[in-house]
Amino acid sequence: MILAGFAIGAQRGFFYIRAEYPLAIKRIEKAIEQAYERGLLGNNILGSGFSFDLEIRLGAGAFVCGEETALIESIEGKRGTPRSRPPFPADKGLWNHPTIINNVETLATVAQIIYRGGEWLAAIGTEKSKGTKVFAITGKVKNSGLVEIPMGMTIGEVVFGIAGGVLGGRKLMAVQTGGPSGGVIPLKLIDTKISYEHLAEVGSIMGSGGLIVMDEDDCMVDIPRFYLRFCVEESCGKCAPCRIGGFQMLQILDRIAEGKGVESDLKQMQRIAQGMQKASLCALGQTAPNPVLSTMKYFPEEYRQHVEDKKCRAGKCTKMVQYTIDQTHCKKCKLCVVNCPVGAISGSREAGYVVDQVKCIKCGTCYEVCKFKAIVRK
Numbered sequence: 405m406i407l408a409g410f411a412i413g414a415q416r417g418f419f420y421i422r423a424e425y426p427l428a429i430k431r432i433e434k435a436i437e438q439a440y441e442r443g444l445l446g447n448n449i450l451g452s453g454f455s456f457d458l459e460i461r462l463g464a465g466a467f468v469c470g471e472e473t474a475l476i477e478s479i480e481g482k483r484g485t486p487r488s489r490p491p492f493p494a495d496k497g498l499w500n501h502p503t504i505i506n507n508v509e510t511l512a513t514v515a516q517i518i519y520r521g522g523e524w525l526a527a528i529g530t531e532k533s534k535g536t537k538v539f540a541i542t543g544k545v546k547n548s549g550l551v552e553i554p555m556g557m558t559i560g561e562v563v564f565g566i567a568g569g570v571l572g573g574r575k576l577m578a579v580q581t582g583g584p585s586g587g588v589i590p591l592k593l594i595d596t597k598i599s600y601e602h603l604a605e606v607g608s609i610m611g612s613g614g615l616i617v618m619d620e621d622d623c624m625v626d627i628p629r630f631y632l633r634f635c636v637e638e639s640c641g642k643c644a645p646c647r648i649g650g651f652q653m654l655q656i657l658d659r660i661a662e663g664k665g666v667e668s669d670l671k672q673m674q675r676i677a678q679g680m681q682k683a684s685l686c687a688l689g690q691t692a693p694n695p696v697l698s699t700m701k702y703f704p705e706e707y708r709q710h711v712e713d714k715k716c717r718a719g720k721c722t723k724m725v726q727y728t729i730d731q732t733h734c735k736k737c738k739l740c741v742v743n744c745p746v747g748a749i750s751g752s753r754e755a756g757y758v759v760d761q762v763k764c765i766k767c768g769t770c771y772e773v774c775k776f777k778a779i780v781r782k
Protein backbone atom coordinates (compact mmCIF):
# COMPACT_ATOMS: atom_id res chain seq x y z
CA MET A 405 0.00 0.00 0.00
CA ILE A 406 2.90 2.32 0.69
CA LEU A 407 4.26 1.63 -2.80
CA ALA A 408 0.79 2.12 -4.32
CA GLY A 409 0.43 5.40 -2.42
CA PHE A 410 3.84 6.50 -3.70
CA ALA A 411 2.88 5.57 -7.29
CA ILE A 412 -0.31 7.60 -7.33
CA GLY A 413 0.79 10.40 -5.04
CA ALA A 414 -1.57 9.59 -2.16
CA GLN A 415 -0.80 10.52 1.43
CA ARG A 416 -3.38 8.43 3.26
CA GLY A 417 -4.46 4.83 3.09
CA PHE A 418 -7.11 2.80 4.89
CA PHE A 419 -7.54 -0.87 5.64
CA TYR A 420 -11.24 -1.65 5.73
CA ILE A 421 -11.71 -4.81 7.79
CA ARG A 422 -14.85 -6.40 9.16
CA ALA A 423 -15.01 -6.06 12.92
CA GLU A 424 -15.79 -9.79 13.07
CA TYR A 425 -12.24 -10.61 11.99
CA PRO A 426 -10.28 -9.80 15.17
CA LEU A 427 -7.20 -11.78 14.13
CA ALA A 428 -6.87 -9.86 10.86
CA ILE A 429 -7.31 -6.59 12.75
CA LYS A 430 -4.65 -7.56 15.32
CA ARG A 431 -2.14 -8.50 12.64
CA ILE A 432 -2.65 -5.37 10.57
CA GLU A 433 -2.45 -3.21 13.71
CA LYS A 434 0.89 -4.81 14.52
CA ALA A 435 2.17 -4.44 10.94
CA ILE A 436 1.24 -0.74 10.89
CA GLU A 437 2.90 -0.21 14.28
CA GLN A 438 6.10 -1.92 13.11
CA ALA A 439 6.12 0.07 9.85
CA TYR A 440 5.93 3.35 11.83
CA GLU A 441 8.71 2.14 14.19
CA ARG A 442 10.97 1.39 11.23
CA GLY A 443 10.30 4.66 9.46
CA LEU A 444 8.33 3.03 6.62
CA LEU A 445 5.24 5.09 7.43
CA GLY A 446 4.79 8.69 8.53
CA ASN A 447 6.63 11.81 7.44
CA ASN A 448 9.48 11.73 4.94
CA ILE A 449 9.71 7.94 4.63
CA LEU A 450 13.35 6.82 4.62
CA GLY A 451 14.34 10.39 3.71
CA SER A 452 12.49 10.12 0.37
CA GLY A 453 10.40 13.22 0.84
CA PHE A 454 7.30 11.01 0.52
CA SER A 455 4.90 10.87 3.48
CA PHE A 456 2.19 8.26 3.95
CA ASP A 457 -0.13 7.31 6.80
CA LEU A 458 -2.14 4.16 7.20
CA GLU A 459 -5.07 3.43 9.47
CA ILE A 460 -7.73 0.80 9.99
CA ARG A 461 -11.47 1.33 9.63
CA LEU A 462 -13.78 -1.38 10.88
CA GLY A 463 -16.85 -2.52 8.99
CA ALA A 464 -19.93 -3.73 10.81
CA GLY A 465 -20.34 -6.83 8.68
CA ALA A 466 -22.49 -5.75 5.75
CA PHE A 467 -21.58 -7.63 2.57
CA VAL A 468 -22.37 -4.60 0.42
CA CYS A 469 -19.69 -2.59 2.25
CA GLY A 470 -17.13 -4.57 0.25
CA GLU A 471 -18.46 -2.82 -2.85
CA GLU A 472 -16.07 0.02 -3.48
CA THR A 473 -18.41 3.01 -3.35
CA ALA A 474 -20.37 1.63 -0.37
CA LEU A 475 -17.02 1.07 1.32
CA ILE A 476 -16.14 4.73 0.75
CA GLU A 477 -19.48 5.83 2.22
CA SER A 478 -18.86 3.60 5.23
CA ILE A 479 -15.38 5.02 5.84
CA GLU A 480 -16.88 8.50 5.62
CA GLY A 481 -19.13 7.50 8.50
CA LYS A 482 -22.31 7.19 6.45
CA ARG A 483 -24.59 4.26 5.84
CA GLY A 484 -22.83 1.81 3.51
CA THR A 485 -24.75 2.07 0.26
CA PRO A 486 -23.28 2.33 -3.25
CA ARG A 487 -22.95 5.58 -5.15
CA SER A 488 -23.93 5.90 -8.76
CA ARG A 489 -21.05 6.28 -11.19
CA PRO A 490 -19.67 8.45 -12.78
CA PRO A 491 -17.87 10.03 -11.05
CA PHE A 492 -15.69 6.98 -10.43
CA PRO A 493 -13.67 6.79 -7.23
CA ALA A 494 -10.45 7.36 -9.18
CA ASP A 495 -11.83 10.84 -9.96
CA LYS A 496 -13.89 11.54 -6.86
CA GLY A 497 -13.70 9.00 -4.09
CA LEU A 498 -13.12 9.26 -0.36
CA TRP A 499 -14.09 12.77 0.78
CA ASN A 500 -14.15 13.64 -2.93
CA HIS A 501 -10.45 12.90 -3.35
CA PRO A 502 -9.20 10.61 -6.11
CA THR A 503 -9.17 7.14 -4.54
CA ILE A 504 -8.15 3.65 -5.55
CA ILE A 505 -9.66 0.58 -3.91
CA ASN A 506 -7.82 -2.70 -4.08
CA ASN A 507 -7.92 -6.08 -2.48
CA VAL A 508 -5.07 -6.80 -0.05
CA GLU A 509 -4.16 -9.70 -2.33
CA THR A 510 -3.60 -7.32 -5.27
CA LEU A 511 -1.52 -4.96 -3.18
CA ALA A 512 0.55 -7.83 -1.82
CA THR A 513 1.60 -8.56 -5.42
CA VAL A 514 3.03 -5.06 -5.84
CA ALA A 515 6.07 -5.81 -3.68
CA GLN A 516 6.76 -8.99 -5.65
CA ILE A 517 6.55 -7.07 -8.93
CA ILE A 518 9.07 -4.56 -7.60
CA TYR A 519 11.42 -7.33 -6.46
CA ARG A 520 11.14 -9.58 -9.50
CA GLY A 521 9.95 -7.32 -12.32
CA GLY A 522 6.77 -7.14 -14.35
CA GLU A 523 7.99 -9.77 -16.85
CA TRP A 524 8.20 -12.30 -14.05
CA LEU A 525 4.54 -11.78 -13.13
CA ALA A 526 3.43 -11.60 -16.76
CA ALA A 527 5.03 -15.00 -17.41
CA ILE A 528 2.54 -16.58 -14.99
CA GLY A 529 -1.11 -16.98 -15.97
CA THR A 530 -3.19 -16.60 -19.10
CA GLU A 531 -3.15 -13.95 -21.79
CA LYS A 532 -5.49 -11.64 -19.93
CA SER A 533 -5.17 -12.81 -16.29
CA LYS A 534 -1.67 -12.58 -14.96
CA GLY A 535 -0.08 -13.88 -11.80
CA THR A 536 -1.57 -16.09 -9.14
CA LYS A 537 -4.89 -16.26 -7.28
CA VAL A 538 -5.69 -17.34 -3.77
CA PHE A 539 -8.68 -19.66 -3.48
CA ALA A 540 -10.66 -20.87 -0.52
CA ILE A 541 -11.72 -24.42 -1.36
CA THR A 542 -14.69 -25.73 0.60
CA GLY A 543 -17.68 -28.02 0.24
CA LYS A 544 -17.65 -31.73 -0.54
CA VAL A 545 -13.93 -32.00 -0.99
CA LYS A 546 -11.24 -34.05 0.76
CA ASN A 547 -8.77 -31.23 1.45
CA SER A 548 -10.44 -27.91 2.09
CA GLY A 549 -8.46 -24.75 2.78
CA LEU A 550 -6.61 -21.90 1.17
CA VAL A 551 -4.46 -22.41 -1.91
CA GLU A 552 -2.54 -20.10 -4.19
CA ILE A 553 -2.58 -21.21 -7.82
CA PRO A 554 -1.20 -19.81 -11.05
CA MET A 555 -3.97 -18.30 -13.16
CA GLY A 556 -4.89 -20.66 -15.97
CA MET A 557 -4.93 -23.83 -13.89
CA THR A 558 -8.13 -25.75 -14.61
CA ILE A 559 -10.92 -26.25 -12.08
CA GLY A 560 -10.35 -30.01 -12.37
CA GLU A 561 -6.67 -29.68 -11.50
CA VAL A 562 -7.59 -27.77 -8.37
CA VAL A 563 -10.46 -30.02 -7.29
CA PHE A 564 -8.95 -33.43 -8.12
CA GLY A 565 -5.29 -32.52 -7.76
CA ILE A 566 -4.75 -30.06 -4.94
CA ALA A 567 -8.00 -30.73 -3.08
CA GLY A 568 -7.78 -34.53 -3.47
CA GLY A 569 -11.17 -35.01 -5.14
CA VAL A 570 -14.71 -35.31 -3.87
CA LEU A 571 -15.35 -36.44 -0.31
CA GLY A 572 -16.31 -40.09 0.11
CA GLY A 573 -15.45 -40.85 -3.54
CA ARG A 574 -18.78 -39.43 -4.64
CA LYS A 575 -19.41 -37.96 -8.08
CA LEU A 576 -18.73 -34.29 -8.62
CA MET A 577 -21.85 -32.44 -9.65
CA ALA A 578 -20.66 -28.86 -9.97
CA VAL A 579 -18.43 -26.19 -8.50
CA GLN A 580 -19.34 -22.67 -7.62
CA THR A 581 -16.75 -19.92 -7.84
CA GLY A 582 -16.70 -16.31 -6.78
CA GLY A 583 -18.72 -16.22 -3.56
CA PRO A 584 -22.50 -15.86 -3.20
CA SER A 585 -22.96 -14.22 -6.58
CA GLY A 586 -20.78 -16.53 -8.60
CA GLY A 587 -22.07 -19.00 -11.15
CA VAL A 588 -22.40 -22.75 -10.77
CA ILE A 589 -20.15 -24.64 -13.21
CA PRO A 590 -21.09 -28.24 -14.11
CA LEU A 591 -18.83 -31.29 -14.27
CA LYS A 592 -18.74 -31.17 -18.07
CA LEU A 593 -16.91 -27.82 -17.85
CA ILE A 594 -14.35 -29.06 -15.32
CA ASP A 595 -11.51 -28.24 -17.73
CA THR A 596 -12.39 -24.54 -17.62
CA LYS A 597 -9.33 -22.47 -16.85
CA ILE A 598 -9.40 -20.35 -13.74
CA SER A 599 -8.98 -16.83 -15.11
CA TYR A 600 -11.19 -13.76 -15.24
CA GLU A 601 -12.01 -14.28 -18.91
CA HIS A 602 -12.59 -18.05 -18.83
CA LEU A 603 -14.83 -17.95 -15.75
CA ALA A 604 -16.88 -15.15 -17.32
CA GLU A 605 -17.31 -17.26 -20.47
CA VAL A 606 -19.05 -19.99 -18.48
CA GLY A 607 -21.24 -17.54 -16.55
CA SER A 608 -19.28 -17.23 -13.34
CA ILE A 609 -16.85 -14.82 -11.73
CA MET A 610 -13.54 -14.88 -9.86
CA GLY A 611 -15.01 -12.66 -7.14
CA SER A 612 -13.48 -13.23 -3.75
CA GLY A 613 -11.84 -16.48 -4.87
CA GLY A 614 -14.16 -19.00 -3.29
CA LEU A 615 -14.49 -22.47 -4.78
CA ILE A 616 -17.29 -24.62 -3.42
CA VAL A 617 -17.47 -28.23 -4.51
CA MET A 618 -20.87 -29.94 -4.82
CA ASP A 619 -21.67 -33.61 -5.23
CA GLU A 620 -24.72 -35.59 -6.34
CA ASP A 621 -26.43 -34.99 -3.01
CA ASP A 622 -26.71 -31.29 -3.74
CA CYS A 623 -29.82 -29.89 -5.35
CA MET A 624 -29.32 -27.42 -8.18
CA VAL A 625 -32.45 -25.51 -7.17
CA ASP A 626 -31.74 -25.44 -3.45
CA ILE A 627 -28.13 -24.25 -3.86
CA PRO A 628 -28.93 -21.10 -5.90
CA ARG A 629 -31.84 -20.46 -3.55
CA PHE A 630 -29.42 -20.36 -0.64
CA TYR A 631 -27.12 -17.87 -2.40
CA LEU A 632 -29.96 -15.71 -3.66
CA ARG A 633 -31.43 -15.52 -0.17
CA PHE A 634 -28.06 -14.30 1.08
CA CYS A 635 -27.92 -11.57 -1.58
CA VAL A 636 -31.52 -10.54 -0.89
CA GLU A 637 -30.77 -10.26 2.83
CA GLU A 638 -27.60 -8.29 2.11
CA SER A 639 -29.13 -5.96 -0.48
CA CYS A 640 -28.86 -2.44 0.89
CA GLY A 641 -32.21 -1.55 -0.70
CA LYS A 642 -31.02 1.65 -2.35
CA CYS A 643 -31.93 0.62 -5.91
CA ALA A 644 -35.18 -1.00 -6.97
CA PRO A 645 -33.81 -3.63 -9.40
CA CYS A 646 -31.79 -5.28 -6.65
CA ARG A 647 -34.22 -4.67 -3.77
CA ILE A 648 -37.39 -5.73 -5.58
CA GLY A 649 -35.94 -7.97 -8.30
CA GLY A 650 -33.95 -10.12 -5.89
CA PHE A 651 -36.95 -10.53 -3.60
CA GLN A 652 -39.25 -11.46 -6.48
CA MET A 653 -36.79 -13.99 -7.84
CA LEU A 654 -36.46 -15.53 -4.41
CA GLN A 655 -40.23 -15.79 -4.00
CA ILE A 656 -40.46 -17.67 -7.30
CA LEU A 657 -37.57 -19.95 -6.39
CA ASP A 658 -39.14 -20.64 -2.99
CA ARG A 659 -42.35 -21.59 -4.75
CA ILE A 660 -40.52 -23.94 -7.10
CA ALA A 661 -38.71 -25.55 -4.17
CA GLU A 662 -42.03 -26.07 -2.41
CA GLY A 663 -43.47 -27.90 -5.41
CA LYS A 664 -45.74 -25.00 -6.35
CA GLY A 665 -43.81 -23.82 -9.41
CA VAL A 666 -45.38 -23.33 -12.82
CA GLU A 667 -43.66 -23.38 -16.21
CA SER A 668 -43.86 -19.62 -16.72
CA ASP A 669 -41.86 -19.10 -13.49
CA LEU A 670 -38.62 -19.96 -15.26
CA LYS A 671 -39.10 -17.33 -17.98
CA GLN A 672 -40.20 -14.82 -15.37
CA MET A 673 -37.02 -15.39 -13.34
CA GLN A 674 -34.93 -14.87 -16.45
CA ARG A 675 -36.68 -11.58 -17.19
CA ILE A 676 -36.20 -10.29 -13.67
CA ALA A 677 -32.55 -11.41 -13.73
CA GLN A 678 -31.94 -9.45 -16.93
CA GLY A 679 -33.40 -6.34 -15.32
CA MET A 680 -31.21 -6.77 -12.26
CA GLN A 681 -28.08 -7.31 -14.34
CA LYS A 682 -28.72 -4.23 -16.46
CA ALA A 683 -30.15 -1.77 -13.99
CA SER A 684 -28.76 -2.47 -10.52
CA LEU A 685 -26.64 0.27 -9.04
CA CYS A 686 -23.78 -1.99 -8.02
CA ALA A 687 -22.29 -5.40 -8.65
CA LEU A 688 -24.25 -6.96 -5.76
CA GLY A 689 -27.52 -6.68 -7.67
CA GLN A 690 -25.88 -7.10 -11.07
CA THR A 691 -24.38 -10.46 -10.13
CA ALA A 692 -26.93 -11.81 -7.62
CA PRO A 693 -28.84 -13.72 -10.36
CA ASN A 694 -25.68 -15.62 -11.45
CA PRO A 695 -26.26 -18.77 -9.35
CA VAL A 696 -29.88 -19.03 -10.56
CA LEU A 697 -29.10 -18.32 -14.22
CA SER A 698 -26.15 -20.72 -14.35
CA THR A 699 -28.06 -23.59 -12.74
CA MET A 700 -31.02 -22.95 -15.06
CA LYS A 701 -28.62 -23.12 -18.00
CA TYR A 702 -26.60 -26.17 -16.95
CA PHE A 703 -29.21 -28.15 -15.01
CA PRO A 704 -32.52 -27.54 -16.82
CA GLU A 705 -33.65 -31.10 -16.04
CA GLU A 706 -33.52 -30.39 -12.28
CA TYR A 707 -35.74 -27.33 -12.70
CA ARG A 708 -38.09 -29.33 -14.94
CA GLN A 709 -38.37 -32.05 -12.29
CA HIS A 710 -39.16 -29.53 -9.58
CA VAL A 711 -41.73 -27.69 -11.68
CA GLU A 712 -43.40 -30.53 -13.62
CA ASP A 713 -42.83 -33.70 -11.59
CA LYS A 714 -42.83 -31.90 -8.21
CA LYS A 715 -39.73 -33.88 -7.32
CA CYS A 716 -36.39 -33.01 -5.78
CA ARG A 717 -33.84 -35.65 -6.85
CA ALA A 718 -31.47 -34.79 -4.00
CA GLY A 719 -34.19 -34.60 -1.38
CA LYS A 720 -33.06 -31.12 -0.32
CA CYS A 721 -36.31 -29.31 -1.12
CA THR A 722 -37.95 -30.75 1.95
CA LYS A 723 -41.52 -29.65 1.28
CA MET A 724 -41.57 -32.03 -1.69
CA VAL A 725 -39.97 -34.92 0.09
CA GLN A 726 -41.58 -37.71 2.05
CA TYR A 727 -39.74 -40.50 3.88
CA THR A 728 -41.46 -43.85 4.40
CA ILE A 729 -40.29 -47.32 5.39
CA ASP A 730 -40.44 -50.19 2.91
CA GLN A 731 -41.45 -53.09 5.19
CA THR A 732 -40.16 -55.69 2.75
CA HIS A 733 -36.59 -54.37 3.03
CA CYS A 734 -36.72 -53.37 6.70
CA LYS A 735 -34.66 -55.66 8.97
CA LYS A 736 -36.06 -54.08 12.15
CA CYS A 737 -32.57 -53.04 13.24
CA LYS A 738 -33.99 -49.77 14.70
CA LEU A 739 -31.02 -47.71 13.47
CA CYS A 740 -33.47 -45.18 12.02
CA VAL A 741 -35.48 -45.13 15.24
CA VAL A 742 -32.49 -44.32 17.46
CA ASN A 743 -31.01 -41.81 15.05
CA CYS A 744 -34.14 -39.81 14.23
CA PRO A 745 -33.55 -36.46 15.99
CA VAL A 746 -37.26 -35.81 16.57
CA GLY A 747 -38.49 -39.30 17.48
CA ALA A 748 -40.68 -39.48 14.40
CA ILE A 749 -40.18 -43.22 13.85
CA SER A 750 -42.02 -45.67 16.07
CA GLY A 751 -43.37 -49.21 16.02
CA SER A 752 -42.33 -52.68 17.08
CA ARG A 753 -40.50 -55.69 15.64
CA GLU A 754 -43.82 -57.45 15.24
CA ALA A 755 -45.88 -54.64 13.73
CA GLY A 756 -43.01 -52.95 11.86
CA TYR A 757 -41.81 -49.33 12.04
CA VAL A 758 -43.43 -46.25 10.50
CA VAL A 759 -42.52 -42.60 9.99
CA ASP A 760 -44.92 -40.12 11.56
CA GLN A 761 -45.31 -37.59 8.70
CA VAL A 762 -46.43 -34.84 11.07
CA LYS A 763 -43.39 -35.13 13.34
CA CYS A 764 -40.88 -35.75 10.51
CA ILE A 765 -38.64 -32.75 9.79
CA LYS A 766 -37.32 -34.29 6.51
CA CYS A 767 -33.72 -34.14 7.64
CA GLY A 768 -32.92 -37.39 5.83
CA THR A 769 -31.01 -38.93 8.76
CA CYS A 770 -33.02 -42.19 8.56
CA TYR A 771 -32.29 -42.39 4.83
CA GLU A 772 -28.56 -41.96 5.44
CA VAL A 773 -28.21 -44.41 8.35
CA CYS A 774 -30.31 -47.25 6.93
CA LYS A 775 -28.03 -50.04 5.73
CA PHE A 776 -30.77 -51.97 3.93
CA LYS A 777 -32.21 -49.28 1.64
CA ALA A 778 -35.49 -49.67 3.50
CA ILE A 779 -36.11 -45.93 3.77
CA VAL A 780 -37.90 -44.67 0.69
CA ARG A 781 -37.50 -41.03 -0.29
CA LYS A 782 -40.26 -39.76 -2.57
Ligand SMILES: Cc1cc2nc3c(=O)[nH]c(=O)nc-3n(C[C@H](O)[C@H](O)[C@H](O)COP(=O)(O)O)c2cc1C
Pocket residue numbers: 467468469470471472473505506507508510511612686687688
Ligand atom coordinates in the same frame (compact mmCIF):
# COMPACT_ATOMS: atom_id res chain seq x y z
C1 LIG B 1 -21.13 -6.89 -2.86
C2 LIG B 1 -19.64 -6.80 -3.00
C3 LIG B 1 -18.82 -7.23 -1.98
C4 LIG B 1 -17.45 -7.15 -2.10
N1 LIG B 1 -16.65 -7.56 -1.07
C5 LIG B 1 -15.31 -7.46 -1.19
C6 LIG B 1 -14.47 -7.88 -0.13
O1 LIG B 1 -14.93 -8.35 0.92
N2 LIG B 1 -13.12 -7.76 -0.29
C7 LIG B 1 -12.58 -7.24 -1.45
O2 LIG B 1 -11.36 -7.13 -1.56
N3 LIG B 1 -13.36 -6.85 -2.47
C8 LIG B 1 -14.70 -6.95 -2.37
N4 LIG B 1 -15.47 -6.54 -3.42
C9 LIG B 1 -14.83 -6.00 -4.62
C10 LIG B 1 -14.37 -4.57 -4.37
O3 LIG B 1 -15.46 -3.69 -4.45
C11 LIG B 1 -13.33 -4.11 -5.37
O4 LIG B 1 -13.82 -4.26 -6.67
C12 LIG B 1 -12.05 -4.91 -5.24
O5 LIG B 1 -11.59 -4.92 -3.93
C13 LIG B 1 -11.02 -4.31 -6.17
O6 LIG B 1 -9.81 -4.89 -5.90
P1 LIG B 1 -8.90 -5.56 -7.00
O7 LIG B 1 -9.11 -4.83 -8.29
O8 LIG B 1 -7.55 -5.39 -6.44
O9 LIG B 1 -9.34 -6.98 -7.06
C14 LIG B 1 -16.88 -6.63 -3.30
C15 LIG B 1 -17.70 -6.21 -4.33
C16 LIG B 1 -19.07 -6.31 -4.19
C17 LIG B 1 -19.93 -5.85 -5.32
